[in-house]
Amino acid sequence: QVQLQESGPGLVKPSQTLSLTCTVSGFSITTRYHWWIWIRQAPGKGLEWMGAIASDGKTYYSPSLKSRTSISRDTSRNQFSLQLTSVTPEDTAVYYCTRGNFWGQGTQVIVSS
Numbered sequence: 001q002v003q004l005q006e007s008g009p010g011l012v013k014p015s016q017t018l019s020l021t022c023t024v025s026g027f028s029i030t031t032r033y034h035w036w037i038w039i040r041q042a043p044g045k046g047l048e049w050m051g052a053i054a055s056d057g058k059t060y061y062s063p064s065l066k067s068r069t070s071i072s073r074d075t076s077r078n079q080f081s082l083q084l085t086s087v088t089p090e091d092t093a094v095y096y097c098t099r100g101n102f103w104g105q106g107t108q109v110i111v112s113s
Contacts, residue, residue, distance in 0.1 A: 002027040004097050004104035012091075012111050018084040022097030022104060023077070030055055030075055037100065038071060038082045040093040048093075053080050087111045 008020035022036070029036055037052040051061040053071045061069050065084070073080040084091060094106040 002099060002102040004099065004102055006095060006097050006104045006107040008095075008107060008109070010108055010110060012087050012109060013113050014088055014111055015086055018082070018087050018091065018109060018111070020082045020095055020097075020107065020109070021079050022081070023079050024099075025078070027099070027102075028075075029053075029073060029078055029080060032056075034099060036073070036080045037098045039096045039098060041096070041106075042090070042093040045093075050082070050084075 003025045005023045006020055007023065012018045032055050034055045035052045038050040040048050040050055049062055050065055051059065051069050051071050053059050053073055057073065059071050068085045070083040071080060089111045092109065092111045094108050096106045097104045
């Protein structure tokens with residue numbers, strides 16, 4: 001069974017970089033034709049697609065976040081990661097990693113001084 005688990009700090013100060021990792025079990029992130037995605041949901045708002053890394057390592061980003069977002073992977077650990085730079089309180093959200101049909105439980109990140 002595919003399982004995803006987000007990890008990272010729950011509190012980030014404004015202007016700093018938010019870093020999250022998604023650990024995947026039960027399925028290799030290098031398996032062809034799969035995308036590994038980061039999505040977030042801010043309080044009172046809908047789901048926002050942030051970006052993805054494909055099984056071949058190519059990355060894709062939301063245009064609105066592209067300048068601040070980086071997604072990478074560690075194939076030896078079967079993990080993929082999100083970095084969001086220059087965060088503001090508007091980046092406060094629950095962050096999810098997903099393969100589309102499988103989701104992590106989400107991790108709350110608060111941006112506050």
